[in-house]
Every structure is written in structure tokens, then in C-alpha cells.
Amino acid sequence: MDERQEELAALNALHMLEGDEQRSLDGACVSDKELRALNTELEQVAVELARLVTPVEPPADMKKRIRAKIRSRGGPGAFGVSRGVIVGAAGWALAAGLAVASVWLWNERSKLIEQHAAAVRAIAAAVPASSPAEERKEARSLEDELKSIRDDYEKKQAALNTEIESLRIRETEAQTRITQLTAEADSLKQQNAQTQMEITILQSTVWEYRRSEMIVVWDRLRRQGVLMLDKMPRVEAGKDYQLWVVDTQKPDPVSAGVVTVDDKGVVKTQFKPVEAVDKAAKFALSVEKKGGVPKKEGPVVFIGP
Amino acid sequence: MSQPELNDEELLQRAGRRDVRAFEQLYDRLAPRLHGLLRQMLHDEREAEEVLQDSFVQLWDRAPSFDPARSQAFTWAAMIFRHKAIDRMRMLGRRNRLVESAALEHSVLDAGSDAAADAELETSERAAAVREALRELPKDQRQLIEFAFLKGLTHHVLAESLNLPLGTVKTHIRLGLLRLCDLLKGGR
Known part of the structure; x- marks a missing residue:
């Protein structure tokens, strides 16, 4: 740092520089740490002079004006x-x-x-x-x-x-x-x-019905169902298939009606037991006299589940 | 709730944390002297009031960045106010001329007379130290520094106004400020 730079720092502390001199000092301060420190120190010293200024009370409303401006x-x-x-x-x-x-x-x-x-x-x-x-x-x-x-x-x-x-x-x-x-x-x-449907698939243990199929879909709430038979042998003359619903609360199976299969041994039909069935435990298909009987007499070919 | 026990630095720090009461208390402490400074620099009561107002608004804005480890609250504030005043002078085109012919006589700090020191100054150790250091300077150096500080003029204008060689102005200011710096650091 030379005397010229010291001079610039001193003048700068009192804000006396302008234009090129100011830029010259600013540029030098960037690279010269010592000059930068001196510049700062002199500025701090210079501003200390403000302590010696005679105080003058500002207008009474000045604080209010400042507050209003900030707000x-x-x-x-x-x-x-x-x-x-x-x-x-x-x-x-x-x-x-x-x-x-x-x-x-x-x-x-x-x-x-x-x-x-x-x-x-x-x-x-x-x-x-x-x-x-x-x-x-x-x-x-x-x-x-x-x-x-x-x-x-x-x-x-x-x-x-x-x-x-x-x-x-x-x-x-x-x-x-x-x-x-x-x-x-x-x-x-x-x-x-x-x-509340229940589906039951039954198979016969009777030799002639070994290929036959019987499916019962039982609606417990409505107490009625759908019966599907397939590959059923033709019954002999004077006979009919009859469906029975076994209710554990009743002593005998309840008839659900006569079932007639077509030439191919197929039938799909709705049924409803002749008496109300509370709990259908099993379904059975028997061969009965033509037109059906009120109480099961003939041989059972399907029963289940 | 009043905060009479807080010093200026603590008040400024609180203002930085958006404590309005602390800011207003700081205003009460600093405003008279800073207002006096602005009147000396601007020679216009209305201008001085406007700059005072703007500067306190800026002080509030900048308070969060105040660091007491780097400077005292008063000098930090005075720097802001002086910058504002010089900006205003520049705007008004006054920086390159003296406002009035009698400015020199009025541009004197209270360093020369014990009687001029008011009660507040007497209680300020730092102000007393500054006053004492200023008295130690040769008269030419002291007057030039005081004039430069209070007028905010460029050294060219100052030399012309005082009818002094530019080199003399620069040298007096450099030597005077360096000496002042030494004295305030305890040097002799």
C-alpha cells in the first residue's frame, strides 16, 4: 500500500471521492486486504465525529411519521x-x-x-x-x-x-x-x-345312473330351487322321477314334484316343496308311480349332498 | 414494557428482530444528534427532516444485518444517515458547490470548547475520547476534517472553496485521519 492509496482511503472515509478516484480505490481494495482494512478503519473513525455534532431535537411528530411510512x-x-x-x-x-x-x-x-x-x-x-x-x-x-x-x-x-x-x-x-x-x-x-343360494352337485351310486348328473340350486330364503338333470335314463312306462327335499325337522322327505326329462335325458326346472322346508339338509331323486306319490315309496337314484 | 437498561447495540439488535418498542427507544436516543448532523450537512430544515425520516426507515430495514461485533450502533447508524445525506446532496446538485458563503464558520464540531459539550456528551466516554483526539490534531488538519465531514463536498470543491492547493487538502486529510485513528486506538 502506497501513500497515494492511503490518501484515497482517507478521502473516501469522508466521502470526498468521485468518479475515477472512487473506482480506482474500490478496485485496489478488492485485491489489497491491507488497504481494505485501512479503508474500513478510517471510515469508522471518520463517522465517530458525528458524536460531536450538537444535537437538535427533531419535530415532535417525526417518530409518528417514520412509523406511518414503515407501515x-x-x-x-x-x-x-x-x-x-x-x-x-x-x-x-x-x-x-x-x-x-x-x-x-x-x-x-x-x-x-x-x-x-x-x-x-x-x-x-x-x-x-x-x-x-x-x-x-x-x-x-x-x-x-x-x-x-x-x-x-x-x-x-x-x-x-x-x-x-x-x-x-x-x-x-x-x-x-x-x-x-x-x-x-x-x-x-x-x-x-x-x-342366499346353495348349489349342490350330486352323483348317483346306482350303476345305471353312473353317467348322469344332478345339480340343485337351493334358495334358502325363498325355500325354492332349480333342478338340472342330464344324461338321465328313460324311466319305464308308468313311472316318473320324483324330487324330494329332506328336512331334518320333519319325519319324512317332502315332495318337490314330479320331474319329466326329455328324449336326451335332460331337464331344467324350478321346484318348490309342497310343504315349507326350514332347513333343506339333502335332496333326493327317486323313481315313483306315474304322477308321483305323497310319500316316498320307490328306489332312490340320487341323494346328497 | 420499558427497556431502560438496554444499550444502543441491544436496542438495534432487538429492532432487527422487529421489536418496535426497541426501535422507538433507539430513535429517542439517536435522533437528536443525527438530526443535528443532517442539518449541518444539508443546511435545510425540510431536507434534513426528510432525510432523517428516510434514514430511520432504512435503519429499520437494515437492522437485521447489524452485527455488534463489527461496529457500534451509533457509528453504524451515522454511516447510513451520512450516506443518505450525501445522496440527497448529489441529487440536489449541492455536492459540487457550497450552499452559503458562511458555511465554513458554521461547520465546526464541538471539539474546541468544553462549554459546547452538552450534558449528554459529558456522559459519553466515547464522545469525550473523540473530542480529545480531535483536539490533538494540528489546527489545519482538524478544521479540514471537520469541514469535510460536515459538508460532504469533494476534495476538489473543498480546495477551491477554501482557496487551498489540492495537494495540501489531501495531505492534511490523510495525515489528520491517520493520526485520529492512532489516537482513538490509544496511540500517542
Whole structure:
């Protein structure tokens, strides 16, 4: 550091430089740590002179005017409720129905505030003292950084608001769908309760009926069913197949009617026992006199389950 | 709730944390002297009030970045106010000329007279130290520094206004400030 630079630093401390001299000093300070320190030290010393200025009371309403001006600007530094708090509160209100998103939003805001504070501290630590030019530069840098953080935060908040709105719409749609499905399920349950079908497949132990098939679908609630027979041998003249329902509560099987198969030995027919059957334990098919009998007499060819 | 026990640095730090009461208390302490500084620099009561108002708004804005390890609250604030005043002078085109012919006589700090020191100054050790250090300077150096500090003029204008060679102005200011710096650090 030479005498010329010392001179520039001294003049700068009193804000006497302009134009090329100011730029020359600023440039030299960037690369010369010693000059930078002297510049800062002299500026601190110079401003100490303000302690010796004779005080003059400002107008009585000055404090009120300053307060009003700070308030009127709004923004993050306004008196009263800070902008961050307002935004935070809005975030909470928006996310009232979606607590997780709201907490995330709040955490993001806290993180951003911490990041900004850390950035300010880091800058302060990195630059032990500042010249006016450095201070202006630092102020601009901090303002830019703050603006960038605020913009970033507002973008994130806008994105979150959109997402929250989208989630709300989807939630409403899902609720509607759930209501529909619940109604359908209730209806099906009701139908299922009303039907309560039992299906029984029977096979015969009688040699002639070894290839035959008998299926009974029994509706317990309606106490009626459907009988399907296939590959049944033709019965001899004067005889008929007769279906029986065995109820454990009754001493004898209850007749469910005469069954007539076609030429191919096939039949599908609805049946209903002649007496009410509370609990159909078994079904049986026997060969009876033509037209059927009230009480089983002939041989049983199918029984089950 | 009042905070009478807090020093200026603590009040400024609280203001940085958006404590309005602390900021207003700091205003009560600093405003008279800073207002006096602005009146000396601007020679216009209305301008001085406007700059005072703008500067306190800026002080509030910048308070979060104040670091007591780097500077005292008063000097930190005074730097902001002086910058604002010089910006205003530049805007008004006053930086390159003297406002009034009698400016020189009025541009004197209270370093020369014990009687000028008011009660508040008497209680301020730092102000007493600055006053004492300023008295130690040769008269030419002291007057030039005081004038430069209070007028916010460029050295070219100052040399022309005082009818002094530019080199003399620069040398006096350099030597004077370096000496002041030594004295305030305890040097002799």
C-alpha cells in the first residue's frame, strides 16, 4: 500500500471521492486486504465525529411519521404483523383440511427464514468490515438474495396452493365415488342376503345312473330351487322321477314334484316343496308311480349332498 | 414494557428482530444528534427532516444485518444517515458547490470548547475520547476534517472553496485521519 492509496482511503472515509478516484480505490481494495482494512478503519473513525455534532431535537411528530411510512410500505419489514406471519397464516388457512401439506408449507417457510438469516450471517462473517462501496454492494446483494428467496418461496406457495386445490377436487371426487360404491355394496349385500343360494352337485351310486348328473340350486330364503338333470335314463312306462327335499325337522322327505326329462335325458326346472322346508339338509331323486306319490315309496337314484 | 437498561447495540439488535418498542427507544436516543448532523450537512430544515425520516426507515430495514461485533450502533447508524445525506446532496446538485458563503464558520464540531459539550456528551466516554483526539490534531488538519465531514463536498470543491492547493487538502486529510485513528486506538 502506497501513500497515494492511503490518501484515497482517507478521502473516501469522508466521502470526498468521485468518479475515477472512487473506482480506482474500490478496485485496489478488492485485491489489497491491507488497504481494505485501512479503508474500513478510517471510515469508522471518520463517522465517530458525528458524536460531536450538537444535537437538535427533531419535530415532535417525526417518530409518528417514520412509523406511518414503515407501515404504509407493508412488506416483510412493516410494523405490526409481519408479511411472513400473514403468508404463514394464509398457508395454515388454506391447508386447514390438509394438515400434512400445511405443516410442510410452514416448515418450508421456517427453513427459508433460517437460510436467509444464515446467508446474512455468512456475508457478515466473510466481510469483517465494509467500505461504502462494499456496503452498497452488500446491500444490493442482500436485497437481491432476499428477493430471490421471497420469489422462490412465493412460487413454492403458489404451487402448493394449486396442489392443495387439486387434492381437494380429487378428494371430493373420491368421496363421491366412495358414496356410490358404498351404496352399490349395500345393495349387493341386501341382494345377497335376500338370495342366499346353495348349489349342490350330486352323483348317483346306482350303476345305471353312473353317467348322469344332478345339480340343485337351493334358495334358502325363498325355500325354492332349480333342478338340472342330464344324461338321465328313460324311466319305464308308468313311472316318473320324483324330487324330494329332506328336512331334518320333519319325519319324512317332502315332495318337490314330479320331474319329466326329455328324449336326451335332460331337464331344467324350478321346484318348490309342497310343504315349507326350514332347513333343506339333502335332496333326493327317486323313481315313483306315474304322477308321483305323497310319500316316498320307490328306489332312490340320487341323494346328497 | 420499558427497556431502560438496554444499550444502543441491544436496542438495534432487538429492532432487527422487529421489536418496535426497541426501535422507538433507539430513535429517542439517536435522533437528536443525527438530526443535528443532517442539518449541518444539508443546511435545510425540510431536507434534513426528510432525510432523517428516510434514514430511520432504512435503519429499520437494515437492522437485521447489524452485527455488534463489527461496529457500534451509533457509528453504524451515522454511516447510513451520512450516506443518505450525501445522496440527497448529489441529487440536489449541492455536492459540487457550497450552499452559503458562511458555511465554513458554521461547520465546526464541538471539539474546541468544553462549554459546547452538552450534558449528554459529558456522559459519553466515547464522545469525550473523540473530542480529545480531535483536539490533538494540528489546527489545519482538524478544521479540514471537520469541514469535510460536515459538508460532504469533494476534495476538489473543498480546495477551491477554501482557496487551498489540492495537494495540501489531501495531505492534511490523510495525515489528520491517520493520526485520529492512532489516537482513538490509544496511540500517542
